[in-house]
Amino acid sequence: TGQDGLNVFARSLGSAKPIAGAELTLVARNNEVLGTATSDADGHAVFNPGLTRGDGGMVPAVLMAKQGDNDFVFLDMGRAGFDLSDRGVTGRAAPGALDVYAWTERGIYRAGEDVHVAALARDGAAKAVENLPLTFVFSRPDGVESRRIVSDGASAGGHAVDLPLEPNAMRGTWSVSIYTDPKQPAVASHMFLVEDFVPDRIEFDMKADKQEIAQ
Known part of the structure; x- marks a missing residue:
């Protein structure tokens, strides 16, 4: 998801090649269809950015992809693909304009x-x-x-x-x-x-080969 909208890339699990003509459906929490799109020759499709800014029941919940009568998959929009919460991974919030x-x-x-x-x-x-x-x-x-x-x-x-x-x-x-x-x-x-603090200090002894190093 970015400023230009929700970008979707459809690829084959068997060959990792782009899937053209995949029917994509974005569904909200209240089961209302927010929008539909079809992937292009590169397997790419874009949903309008306004569709991802809903509140309450209009928040995107599921992205469904379908090709023909046999291939169907869905993506849960409510959680990350990998749970890294126990790794202390946070980072900065995504910036806006x-x-x-x-x-x-x-x-x-x-x-x-x-x-x-x-x-x-x-x-x-x-x-x-x-x-x-x-x-x-x-x-x-x-x-x-x-x-x-x-x-x-x-x-x-x-x-x-x-x-x-x-x-x-x-x-x-x-x-x-x-x-x-x-x-x-x-x-x-x-x-x-x-705070009231004293910067770290280092104590050391120095020895020179000569008694005088400058005149």
């Missing part, structure tokens, strides 16, 4: 430091989205908004903002949410820690 990826150069900061946040804006084809203002909303660990910064962006769809932390900044997990419209859901978010 706009994909914004945000990060900080570190995962933890001390009070009084500056938090540097960067973001990249891309469209569905992974091309840079330029001249798109983004609003960065920083929230404290208690959920209270700390600061709101608007970025007009730079070249290649890049954005960079800085949040100066107060010396008495609240310790805990902070978050930054990014919006194209603050009245709409966030298009990206990222979390970072503010």
Whole structure:
């Protein structure tokens, strides 16, 4: 499933060759037929993207494929072909027409430091989205908004903002949410820690072959 709709590829189990002329039917949870399609010479068929965005009983549930009177198979649209839930496999949610990826150069900061946040804006084809203002909303660990910064962006769809932390900044997990419209859901978010910590240190002894190495 993508922005262009539900793409289906029909192939033979015996030869793995494309199956042309397969009759495909997309059925909703309430058993209503959402749409039909026929595979082309490459075994490919596309269902309109609007058919996959239904709610409640209109959510796609089963995809059925039929060829002639003997071949019939169905695909359960409600679960993945392979159950990898016990493998800790999650990943990012599939992006929409706009994909914004945000990060900080570190995962933890001390009070009084500056938090540097960067973001990249891309469209569905992974091309840079330029001249798109983004609003960065920083929230404290208690959920209270700390600061709101608007970025007009730079070249290649890049954005960079800085949040100066107060010396008495609240310790805990902070978050930054990014919006194209603050009245709409966030298009990206990222979390970072503010804690009292000492960076890792390495102690070692050095010996030189010469008493003087510079003059």
